[in-house]
Amino acid sequence: MTSETPVPDEIGMPKKKRNFGDAPIHISLLIIGIVVSIPIVIAFFISFTPLPELVGRSDPKILPDEWTLENYDTAWNASPFPRY
Numbered sequence: 001m002t003s004e005t006p007v008p009d010e011i012g013m014p015k016k017k018r019n020f021g022d023a024p025i026h027i028s029l030l031i032i033g034i035v036v037s038i039p040i041v042i043a044f045f046i047s048f049t050p051l052p053e054l055v056g057r058s059d060p061k062i063l064p065d066e067w068t069l070e071n072y073d074t075a076w077n078a079s080p081f082p083r084y
Contacts, residue, residue, distance in 0.1 A: 047071055 042062055046054065049064035051071070 045062050045064070048067045048069070048071070049061075050066055050068050053064060053066065054060075
């Protein structure tokens, strides 16, 4: 006695229909994500700017003229981070 199993017509995963009903939600989430990340990116680039370049300018720039790690050194030594 042998048993036969039916063979499916299509092999693999069934094709999913595209649903564009979620597109406005995805677009709005993308815009919100970009708007929220802009200040974080600006703060990251400004952290590499020397303090005299930040204070003495009337036209602020996002990218510094001179890149430095001095701000991180000052922050590390000004607070008791190594203790923890």
